[in-house]
Amino acid sequence: MKAVQFEEHGGREVIEYGEFPDPDPDRDEVLVDVKAGALNHLDIWTRKGLPGIDLEMPHIPGSDCAGVVEEVGEDVTRFEEGDRVALSAGVGDNRMDDPTLDPKFHIIGEHVRGVHSEYAAIPEDNLVPVPEGVDWEVAAAAPLVFQTAWRMLIHRGELQAGEDVLVLGASGGVGHAAVQVAAHAGATVYATASTEEKLEYAEEIGADHTINYEEEDFSRAIREETDGAGVDMVVDHVGAATWDESLKSLAKGGRIVTCGATTGPNPDAGLNRMFWNQLSVIGSTMATPEQTEEALELVWDGTFEPEIGEVLPMSETARAHEIIEEREDFGKVVVVPDSEL
Structure with a gap:
């Protein structure tokens, strides 16, 4: 088969698309004929x-894909040949409310070989059914970002109807999912983005107020919009570049929920603001199977709509990385095996 791969960490030049040994599924695995994959920021960090x-090299990236079951292992009971499936990439139990939290929790594509290839052998427990009529690009683009946003806002952040929430980077993968989740929950949604086109898109998917962070400090804009009160929740997956302003945007007793730090993981903590205003910082990663099912049911029925910014052949995955790194587009970047085009 052919697969996206790299043999060393580095810039986009390390990415290749070429021959790779066909996967041999274990007893509890399903061999999937991949129809589409999608990229996330973690693909950039994994490559770098x-x-x-410590990855096994060569590494195949990719934590999102969808396709058709080609073969099932002897112990597989949930799927059979011909089923439509998508990947849910978290392996193990990552629930912070469970004292049996799995210390071996990891993510397919980040810690072990991923799925941006013509075929992928995937544990049965990491697959979800995809209904007929759902486009492969949508099925590939939805799982990681929508389950992440759903758990982060609904289960970890406990967002309530009537609250004010600020979503940073509202046109990106997790950002555009978070806007839709927050609007669905009945919150008043404030959203930041870098261009008028991205701001208009944020409004289309549920944002009530938008802020161009290239033109003004978003914390100042939030204070003006809320008569100085601030918002109840900030969804910050950006990290070092935005942390201080995120803290400034919160009302007393407010909370930040975070699932990533694309600009760096070590900002000034702002402890004085944190304790004085009694703020909470809540971390979240991926979702449980039940939470993933909750979120994806709302994708499959059309309530949530993944935005597909670009669809490229897998042989142009280096270009897909460039689009994400340079923030050239909004929504998800999807890659399709060249043999499927």
Whole structure:
């Protein structure tokens, strides 16, 4: 088969698309004929190299895909040949409310070989059914960002109807999912983006107020919009570049929920503001199977709509990385095996 792969960490030049041994599914795995995959920021970080993660090389990236079951292992009971499926990439139990939290929790594509290839052998427990009529691009683009946003806002952040929530980077993968989740929950949604086109899109998917962070400090704009009160929740997956302004945007007793730090993980903590205003910081990663099902049911029925910014052949995955790194487009970037085009 052909697969996206790299043999060392580095810039986009390390990405290749070429021959790779066909996967041989274990007893509890399903061999999937991949029809589409989607990229996330974690693909960029994995390519560059994440501290503490020693990947088997060559590494196949990719934590989102959808396709057709080609073969099932002897112990597989939930799927059979011909079923339509999508990947839910978290392996193990990552629930912070469970004292049996799995210390071996990891993510397919980030810690182990991923799914941006013509075929992928995937554990049965990491697959979700995809209804007929759902486009492959949508099925590939939805799982990671919508389950992440759903758990982050609804289960970890406990967002309530009537609250004010600020979503940073509202046109990106997790950002555009978070706007839709927050609007669905009945919150008043404030959203930031860098261009008028992206701001208009944020309004189309549920934002009530938008802020161009290239033209003004979003914390100042939030104070003006809320008569100095601030918002109840900030969804910050950006990190170091936005942390201080995120804290300034919160009302007393407010909370930040975060699932990532694309601009760096070590901002000034702002402890004085945190304790004085009695703020909470809530971390969240991926979702449980039940939470993933909750979120994806709302994708499959059309309540939530993943935005597909670009569809490229897998042989142009380096270009897909460039689009994400340079923030050239909004929504998800999807890659399709060249053999499917």
